[in-house]
Amino acid sequence: MRLTSILSVAAIGIGATAVQAEDSSDPIIIPIHNWSSQIVMSNAVGQMLEEAGLNVEYVTTDSQAVYESIRLGDVTLEMEVWEGAFGASFRAAMEKGGIVDVGDHDAVTREDWWYPMWTKEACPGLPDWKALNECAEVFATAETGDKGRYLDGPVDWLKHGKERVEALDMDFVVINAGSAAALWAEIGAAEADKKPVVVFNWTPNFAEAVWPGEFVEFPEWEDGCDTDPSVGPNPDALYDCGNPANGYLKKAAWEGMEEKWPTAYCILENISFTNPQIAQMAKLVDTDDLEPEEAASEWLDNNADVWEPWVNSCTS
Template sequence: MVSRFLPRLLAAIGVAALAGCAGSNATISPPPGVPETTRCGTVNIAVNPWSGYAANVAVISYLLESELGCKVATAELSETASWAGLDDGSIDVILENWGHDDLKKKYIDRQKVAVELGLTGNKGVIGWYVPPWMAKTYPDITDWKNLNEYADLFKTPRSGEKGQFLAGDPSFVTNDAALIKNLKLDYTVVYSGSEDKLIAAFRKAQADKTPLIGYFYEPQWLLSDVKLVHIPLPNYTPGCDSEPETVACDYQPYDLDKIGRKAWVDSGNPAATLIKNWQWTNADQNQVAKDMTQNGMDAEDAAKKWADGHRTVWEKWLP
């Protein structure tokens, strides 16, 4: 689910990583009291373009560096490219995977270069949303069968004669174009270009009372500020989305998980153990993401704030 804040977040994370890497021939020394066996070298983490993922990276990077003496290198990649990185060895871990059964079959089952590392604890929901004022003014708009009656409300210069359905980053793997076609809705997908622009559009639509329908998801810190209203589509059933071109059902609810490079995990790297053990809540992720995007904190400070307040949680993750 790139944004105006993501380059800054990635830069902050990257600076932290580079600071730990000063001098390529330097010996990695673990923090005082940490046994020599916990050395883990450099951990290569994929960074996907949404703020919740950046919050994951911030906290995991902070703990890997401060508790295990690891170096952290990050790479800003799309979801699909992150999986390819597990194959070519440039990526060790994906911290937040949204389903992708096709990629699991390819890289885990067939090529055997990746492994599942367990759940993150986050519950993922993807769907279609309208700002609260619209649901209040047009109560039946939350029934997808009525959407064609409102299509004219959503017309924009970018959507032409059809209603605009606003999506986010084009790299996000979504079903929206197929859903619009297969549910015979008079809409067309228009990309905002990034998560931050999607957030800004929903904020503006609520503040100015202008029509907007679009793609959104949780966990996402915005939902604590603007209570977007979810429009249920035809019920999801296992397999109803197996053919991307013919999908006509709602998005699958996700228990988000972690994916690791098999050779890296099998090496016994302590970083892999910490990441396997890591689990937190949507509220945890939203707190860190909001501090990073709205409260002026850099990645390290936001991670430290969370860690200082949740020591009994993360101590259980340590090898």
């Protein structure tokens, strides 16, 4: 049962009335991207705000361009700013002004080359990247000739797999997946006969519970690896190191949100999801086959003790 306590307060003339009086009736614009946890989380947060008396709309947006949209006020907030994937776009928008950092989730993220554990039998030197490169022919396909095949994330995730292959002189061909679902399909198809595969993956998501695996260990991330060629082992190239192994997962908002929707901004500040919570959100869609809106509702129903305090403290 959702928002029971909030609605009971509203019934005696407090709570929701204050929300409607203070917050604009204009819709809060929440962006939707192309991976499950972000879609479910965004719907869950939207449903929290709606039941607190606020107006919400969803818009499908590019996961990199969204930060410029937030900065300009065309989009109100972003629930999943992954350090490895979107840190550069987020920082660029912050430098221009108009977008604010609304704090980190409790979740710790990692995004990088990854393999299911059965792959290690064919390339026992893993997770070291040099050992992976020495085993490149194990991952070769008709598409890649005598070089290994690495399935990277969708192009708009800007994972820079091709740049890393060039910077580290690796015997791999980088192929971009069309969607997150294509990455899961790659792993699932390889599972039956334990075919060695290496793909882009991230945590938190449901996959780590379904297919135990490991991230490839590249040269350790250093600040500047993506902007300064002198950082990292190759002095003439960018992206010659791995992504942050303990990355942040931030929330971001249009700088005018707090004044226009103070209650919604208060709730956004309070929200902080953990790795298991985010993985569960993704699982509801990726393995339980729920629609994102249904998955969001189910997660809220099952976790009222987690999120009701976030809302209650801002509405009562």
